[in-house]
Amino acid sequence: MLHAALLLGLSYxxxxxxxxxxxxxxxxxxxxxxxxxxxxxxxVARTVGAPLGxxxxxxxxxxxxxxxxxxxxxxxxxxxxxSAGLAAFAGHLFPCFLRFRGGKGVATALGVLLGLAPTAMAxxxxxxxxxxxxxxxxxxxxxxxxxxxxxxxxxxxYPRSTIATATIMGLLIVIRxxxxxxxxxxxxxxxxxxxxxxxxxxxIA
Numbered sequence: 710m711l712h713a714a715l716l717l718g719l720s721y722x723x724x725x726x727x728x729x730x731x732x733x734x735x736x737x738x739x740x741x742x743x744x745x746x747x748x749x750x751x752x753v754a755r756t757v758g759a760p761l762g763x764x765x766x767x768x769x770x771x772x773x774x775x776x777x778x779x780x781x782x783x784x785x786x787x788x789x790x791x792s793a794g795l796a797a798f799a800g801h802l803f804p805c806f807l808r809f810r811g812g813k814g815v816a817t818a819l820g821v822l823l824g825l826a827p828t829a830m831a832x833x834x835x836x837x838x839x840x841x842x843x844x845x846x847x848x849x850x851x852x853x854x855x856x857x858x859x860x861x862x863x864x865x866x867y868p869r870s871t872i873a874t875a876t877i878m879g880l881l882i883v884i885r886x887x888x889x890x891x892x893x894x895x896x897x898x899x900x901x902x903x904x905x906x907x908x909x910x911x912x913i914a
Contacts (some may be wrong), residue, residue: 720776720793724800728768749812773820791870794821813885845900848889855882
């Protein structure tokens with residue numbers, strides 16, 4: 710139990726690492742002060758450039774995937790492995806390094822699920838890309854991922870702990886995107902290719 714608790718604590722700390730903030734600081738910028746104020750890949754890309762946005766996406770995904778991979782390699786059972794992923798996800802949403810004000814969790818959830826349910830992600834990721842390319846709405850693709858992943862994980866017969874983790878992350882991502890949902894309804898949501906950082910971000914965090 711002690712080892713599992715230590716794992717979960719370290720997973721949370723890993724998830725709390727503010728990738729976008731750290732990378733943007735190299736350019737003397739804090740993404741919390743520009744554009745949407747979001748710490749995720751989309752706002753970083755819009756404020757300091759696409760290369761750092763891509764690195765933010767990769768970093769946020771890795772901090773979700775690494776705790777899952779490490780927990781698996783250490784021989785923990787499925788519920789503990791899934792909990793490690795969920796702890797990392799919680800760290801991104803509520804990072805101790807940023808006064809518990811984090812991002813929307815899409816990239817970190819992607820990393821968690823790449824570790825827990827790679828077959829499901831092999832289906833979801835191409836769909837995500839197709840929606841972004843077809844609509845230029847990152848938020849719409851993010852919502853699709855949040856809503857569809859848990860049923861898909863269930864259909865592919867993954868462990869109950871993985872299904873529960875996908876469900877919890879999906880619900881929290883939808884809640885974090887409630888403003889985006891309203892803007893999509895009224896046609897005011899920002900699209901990929903926006904030259905100037907908008908008042909509200911639509912993207913991956």
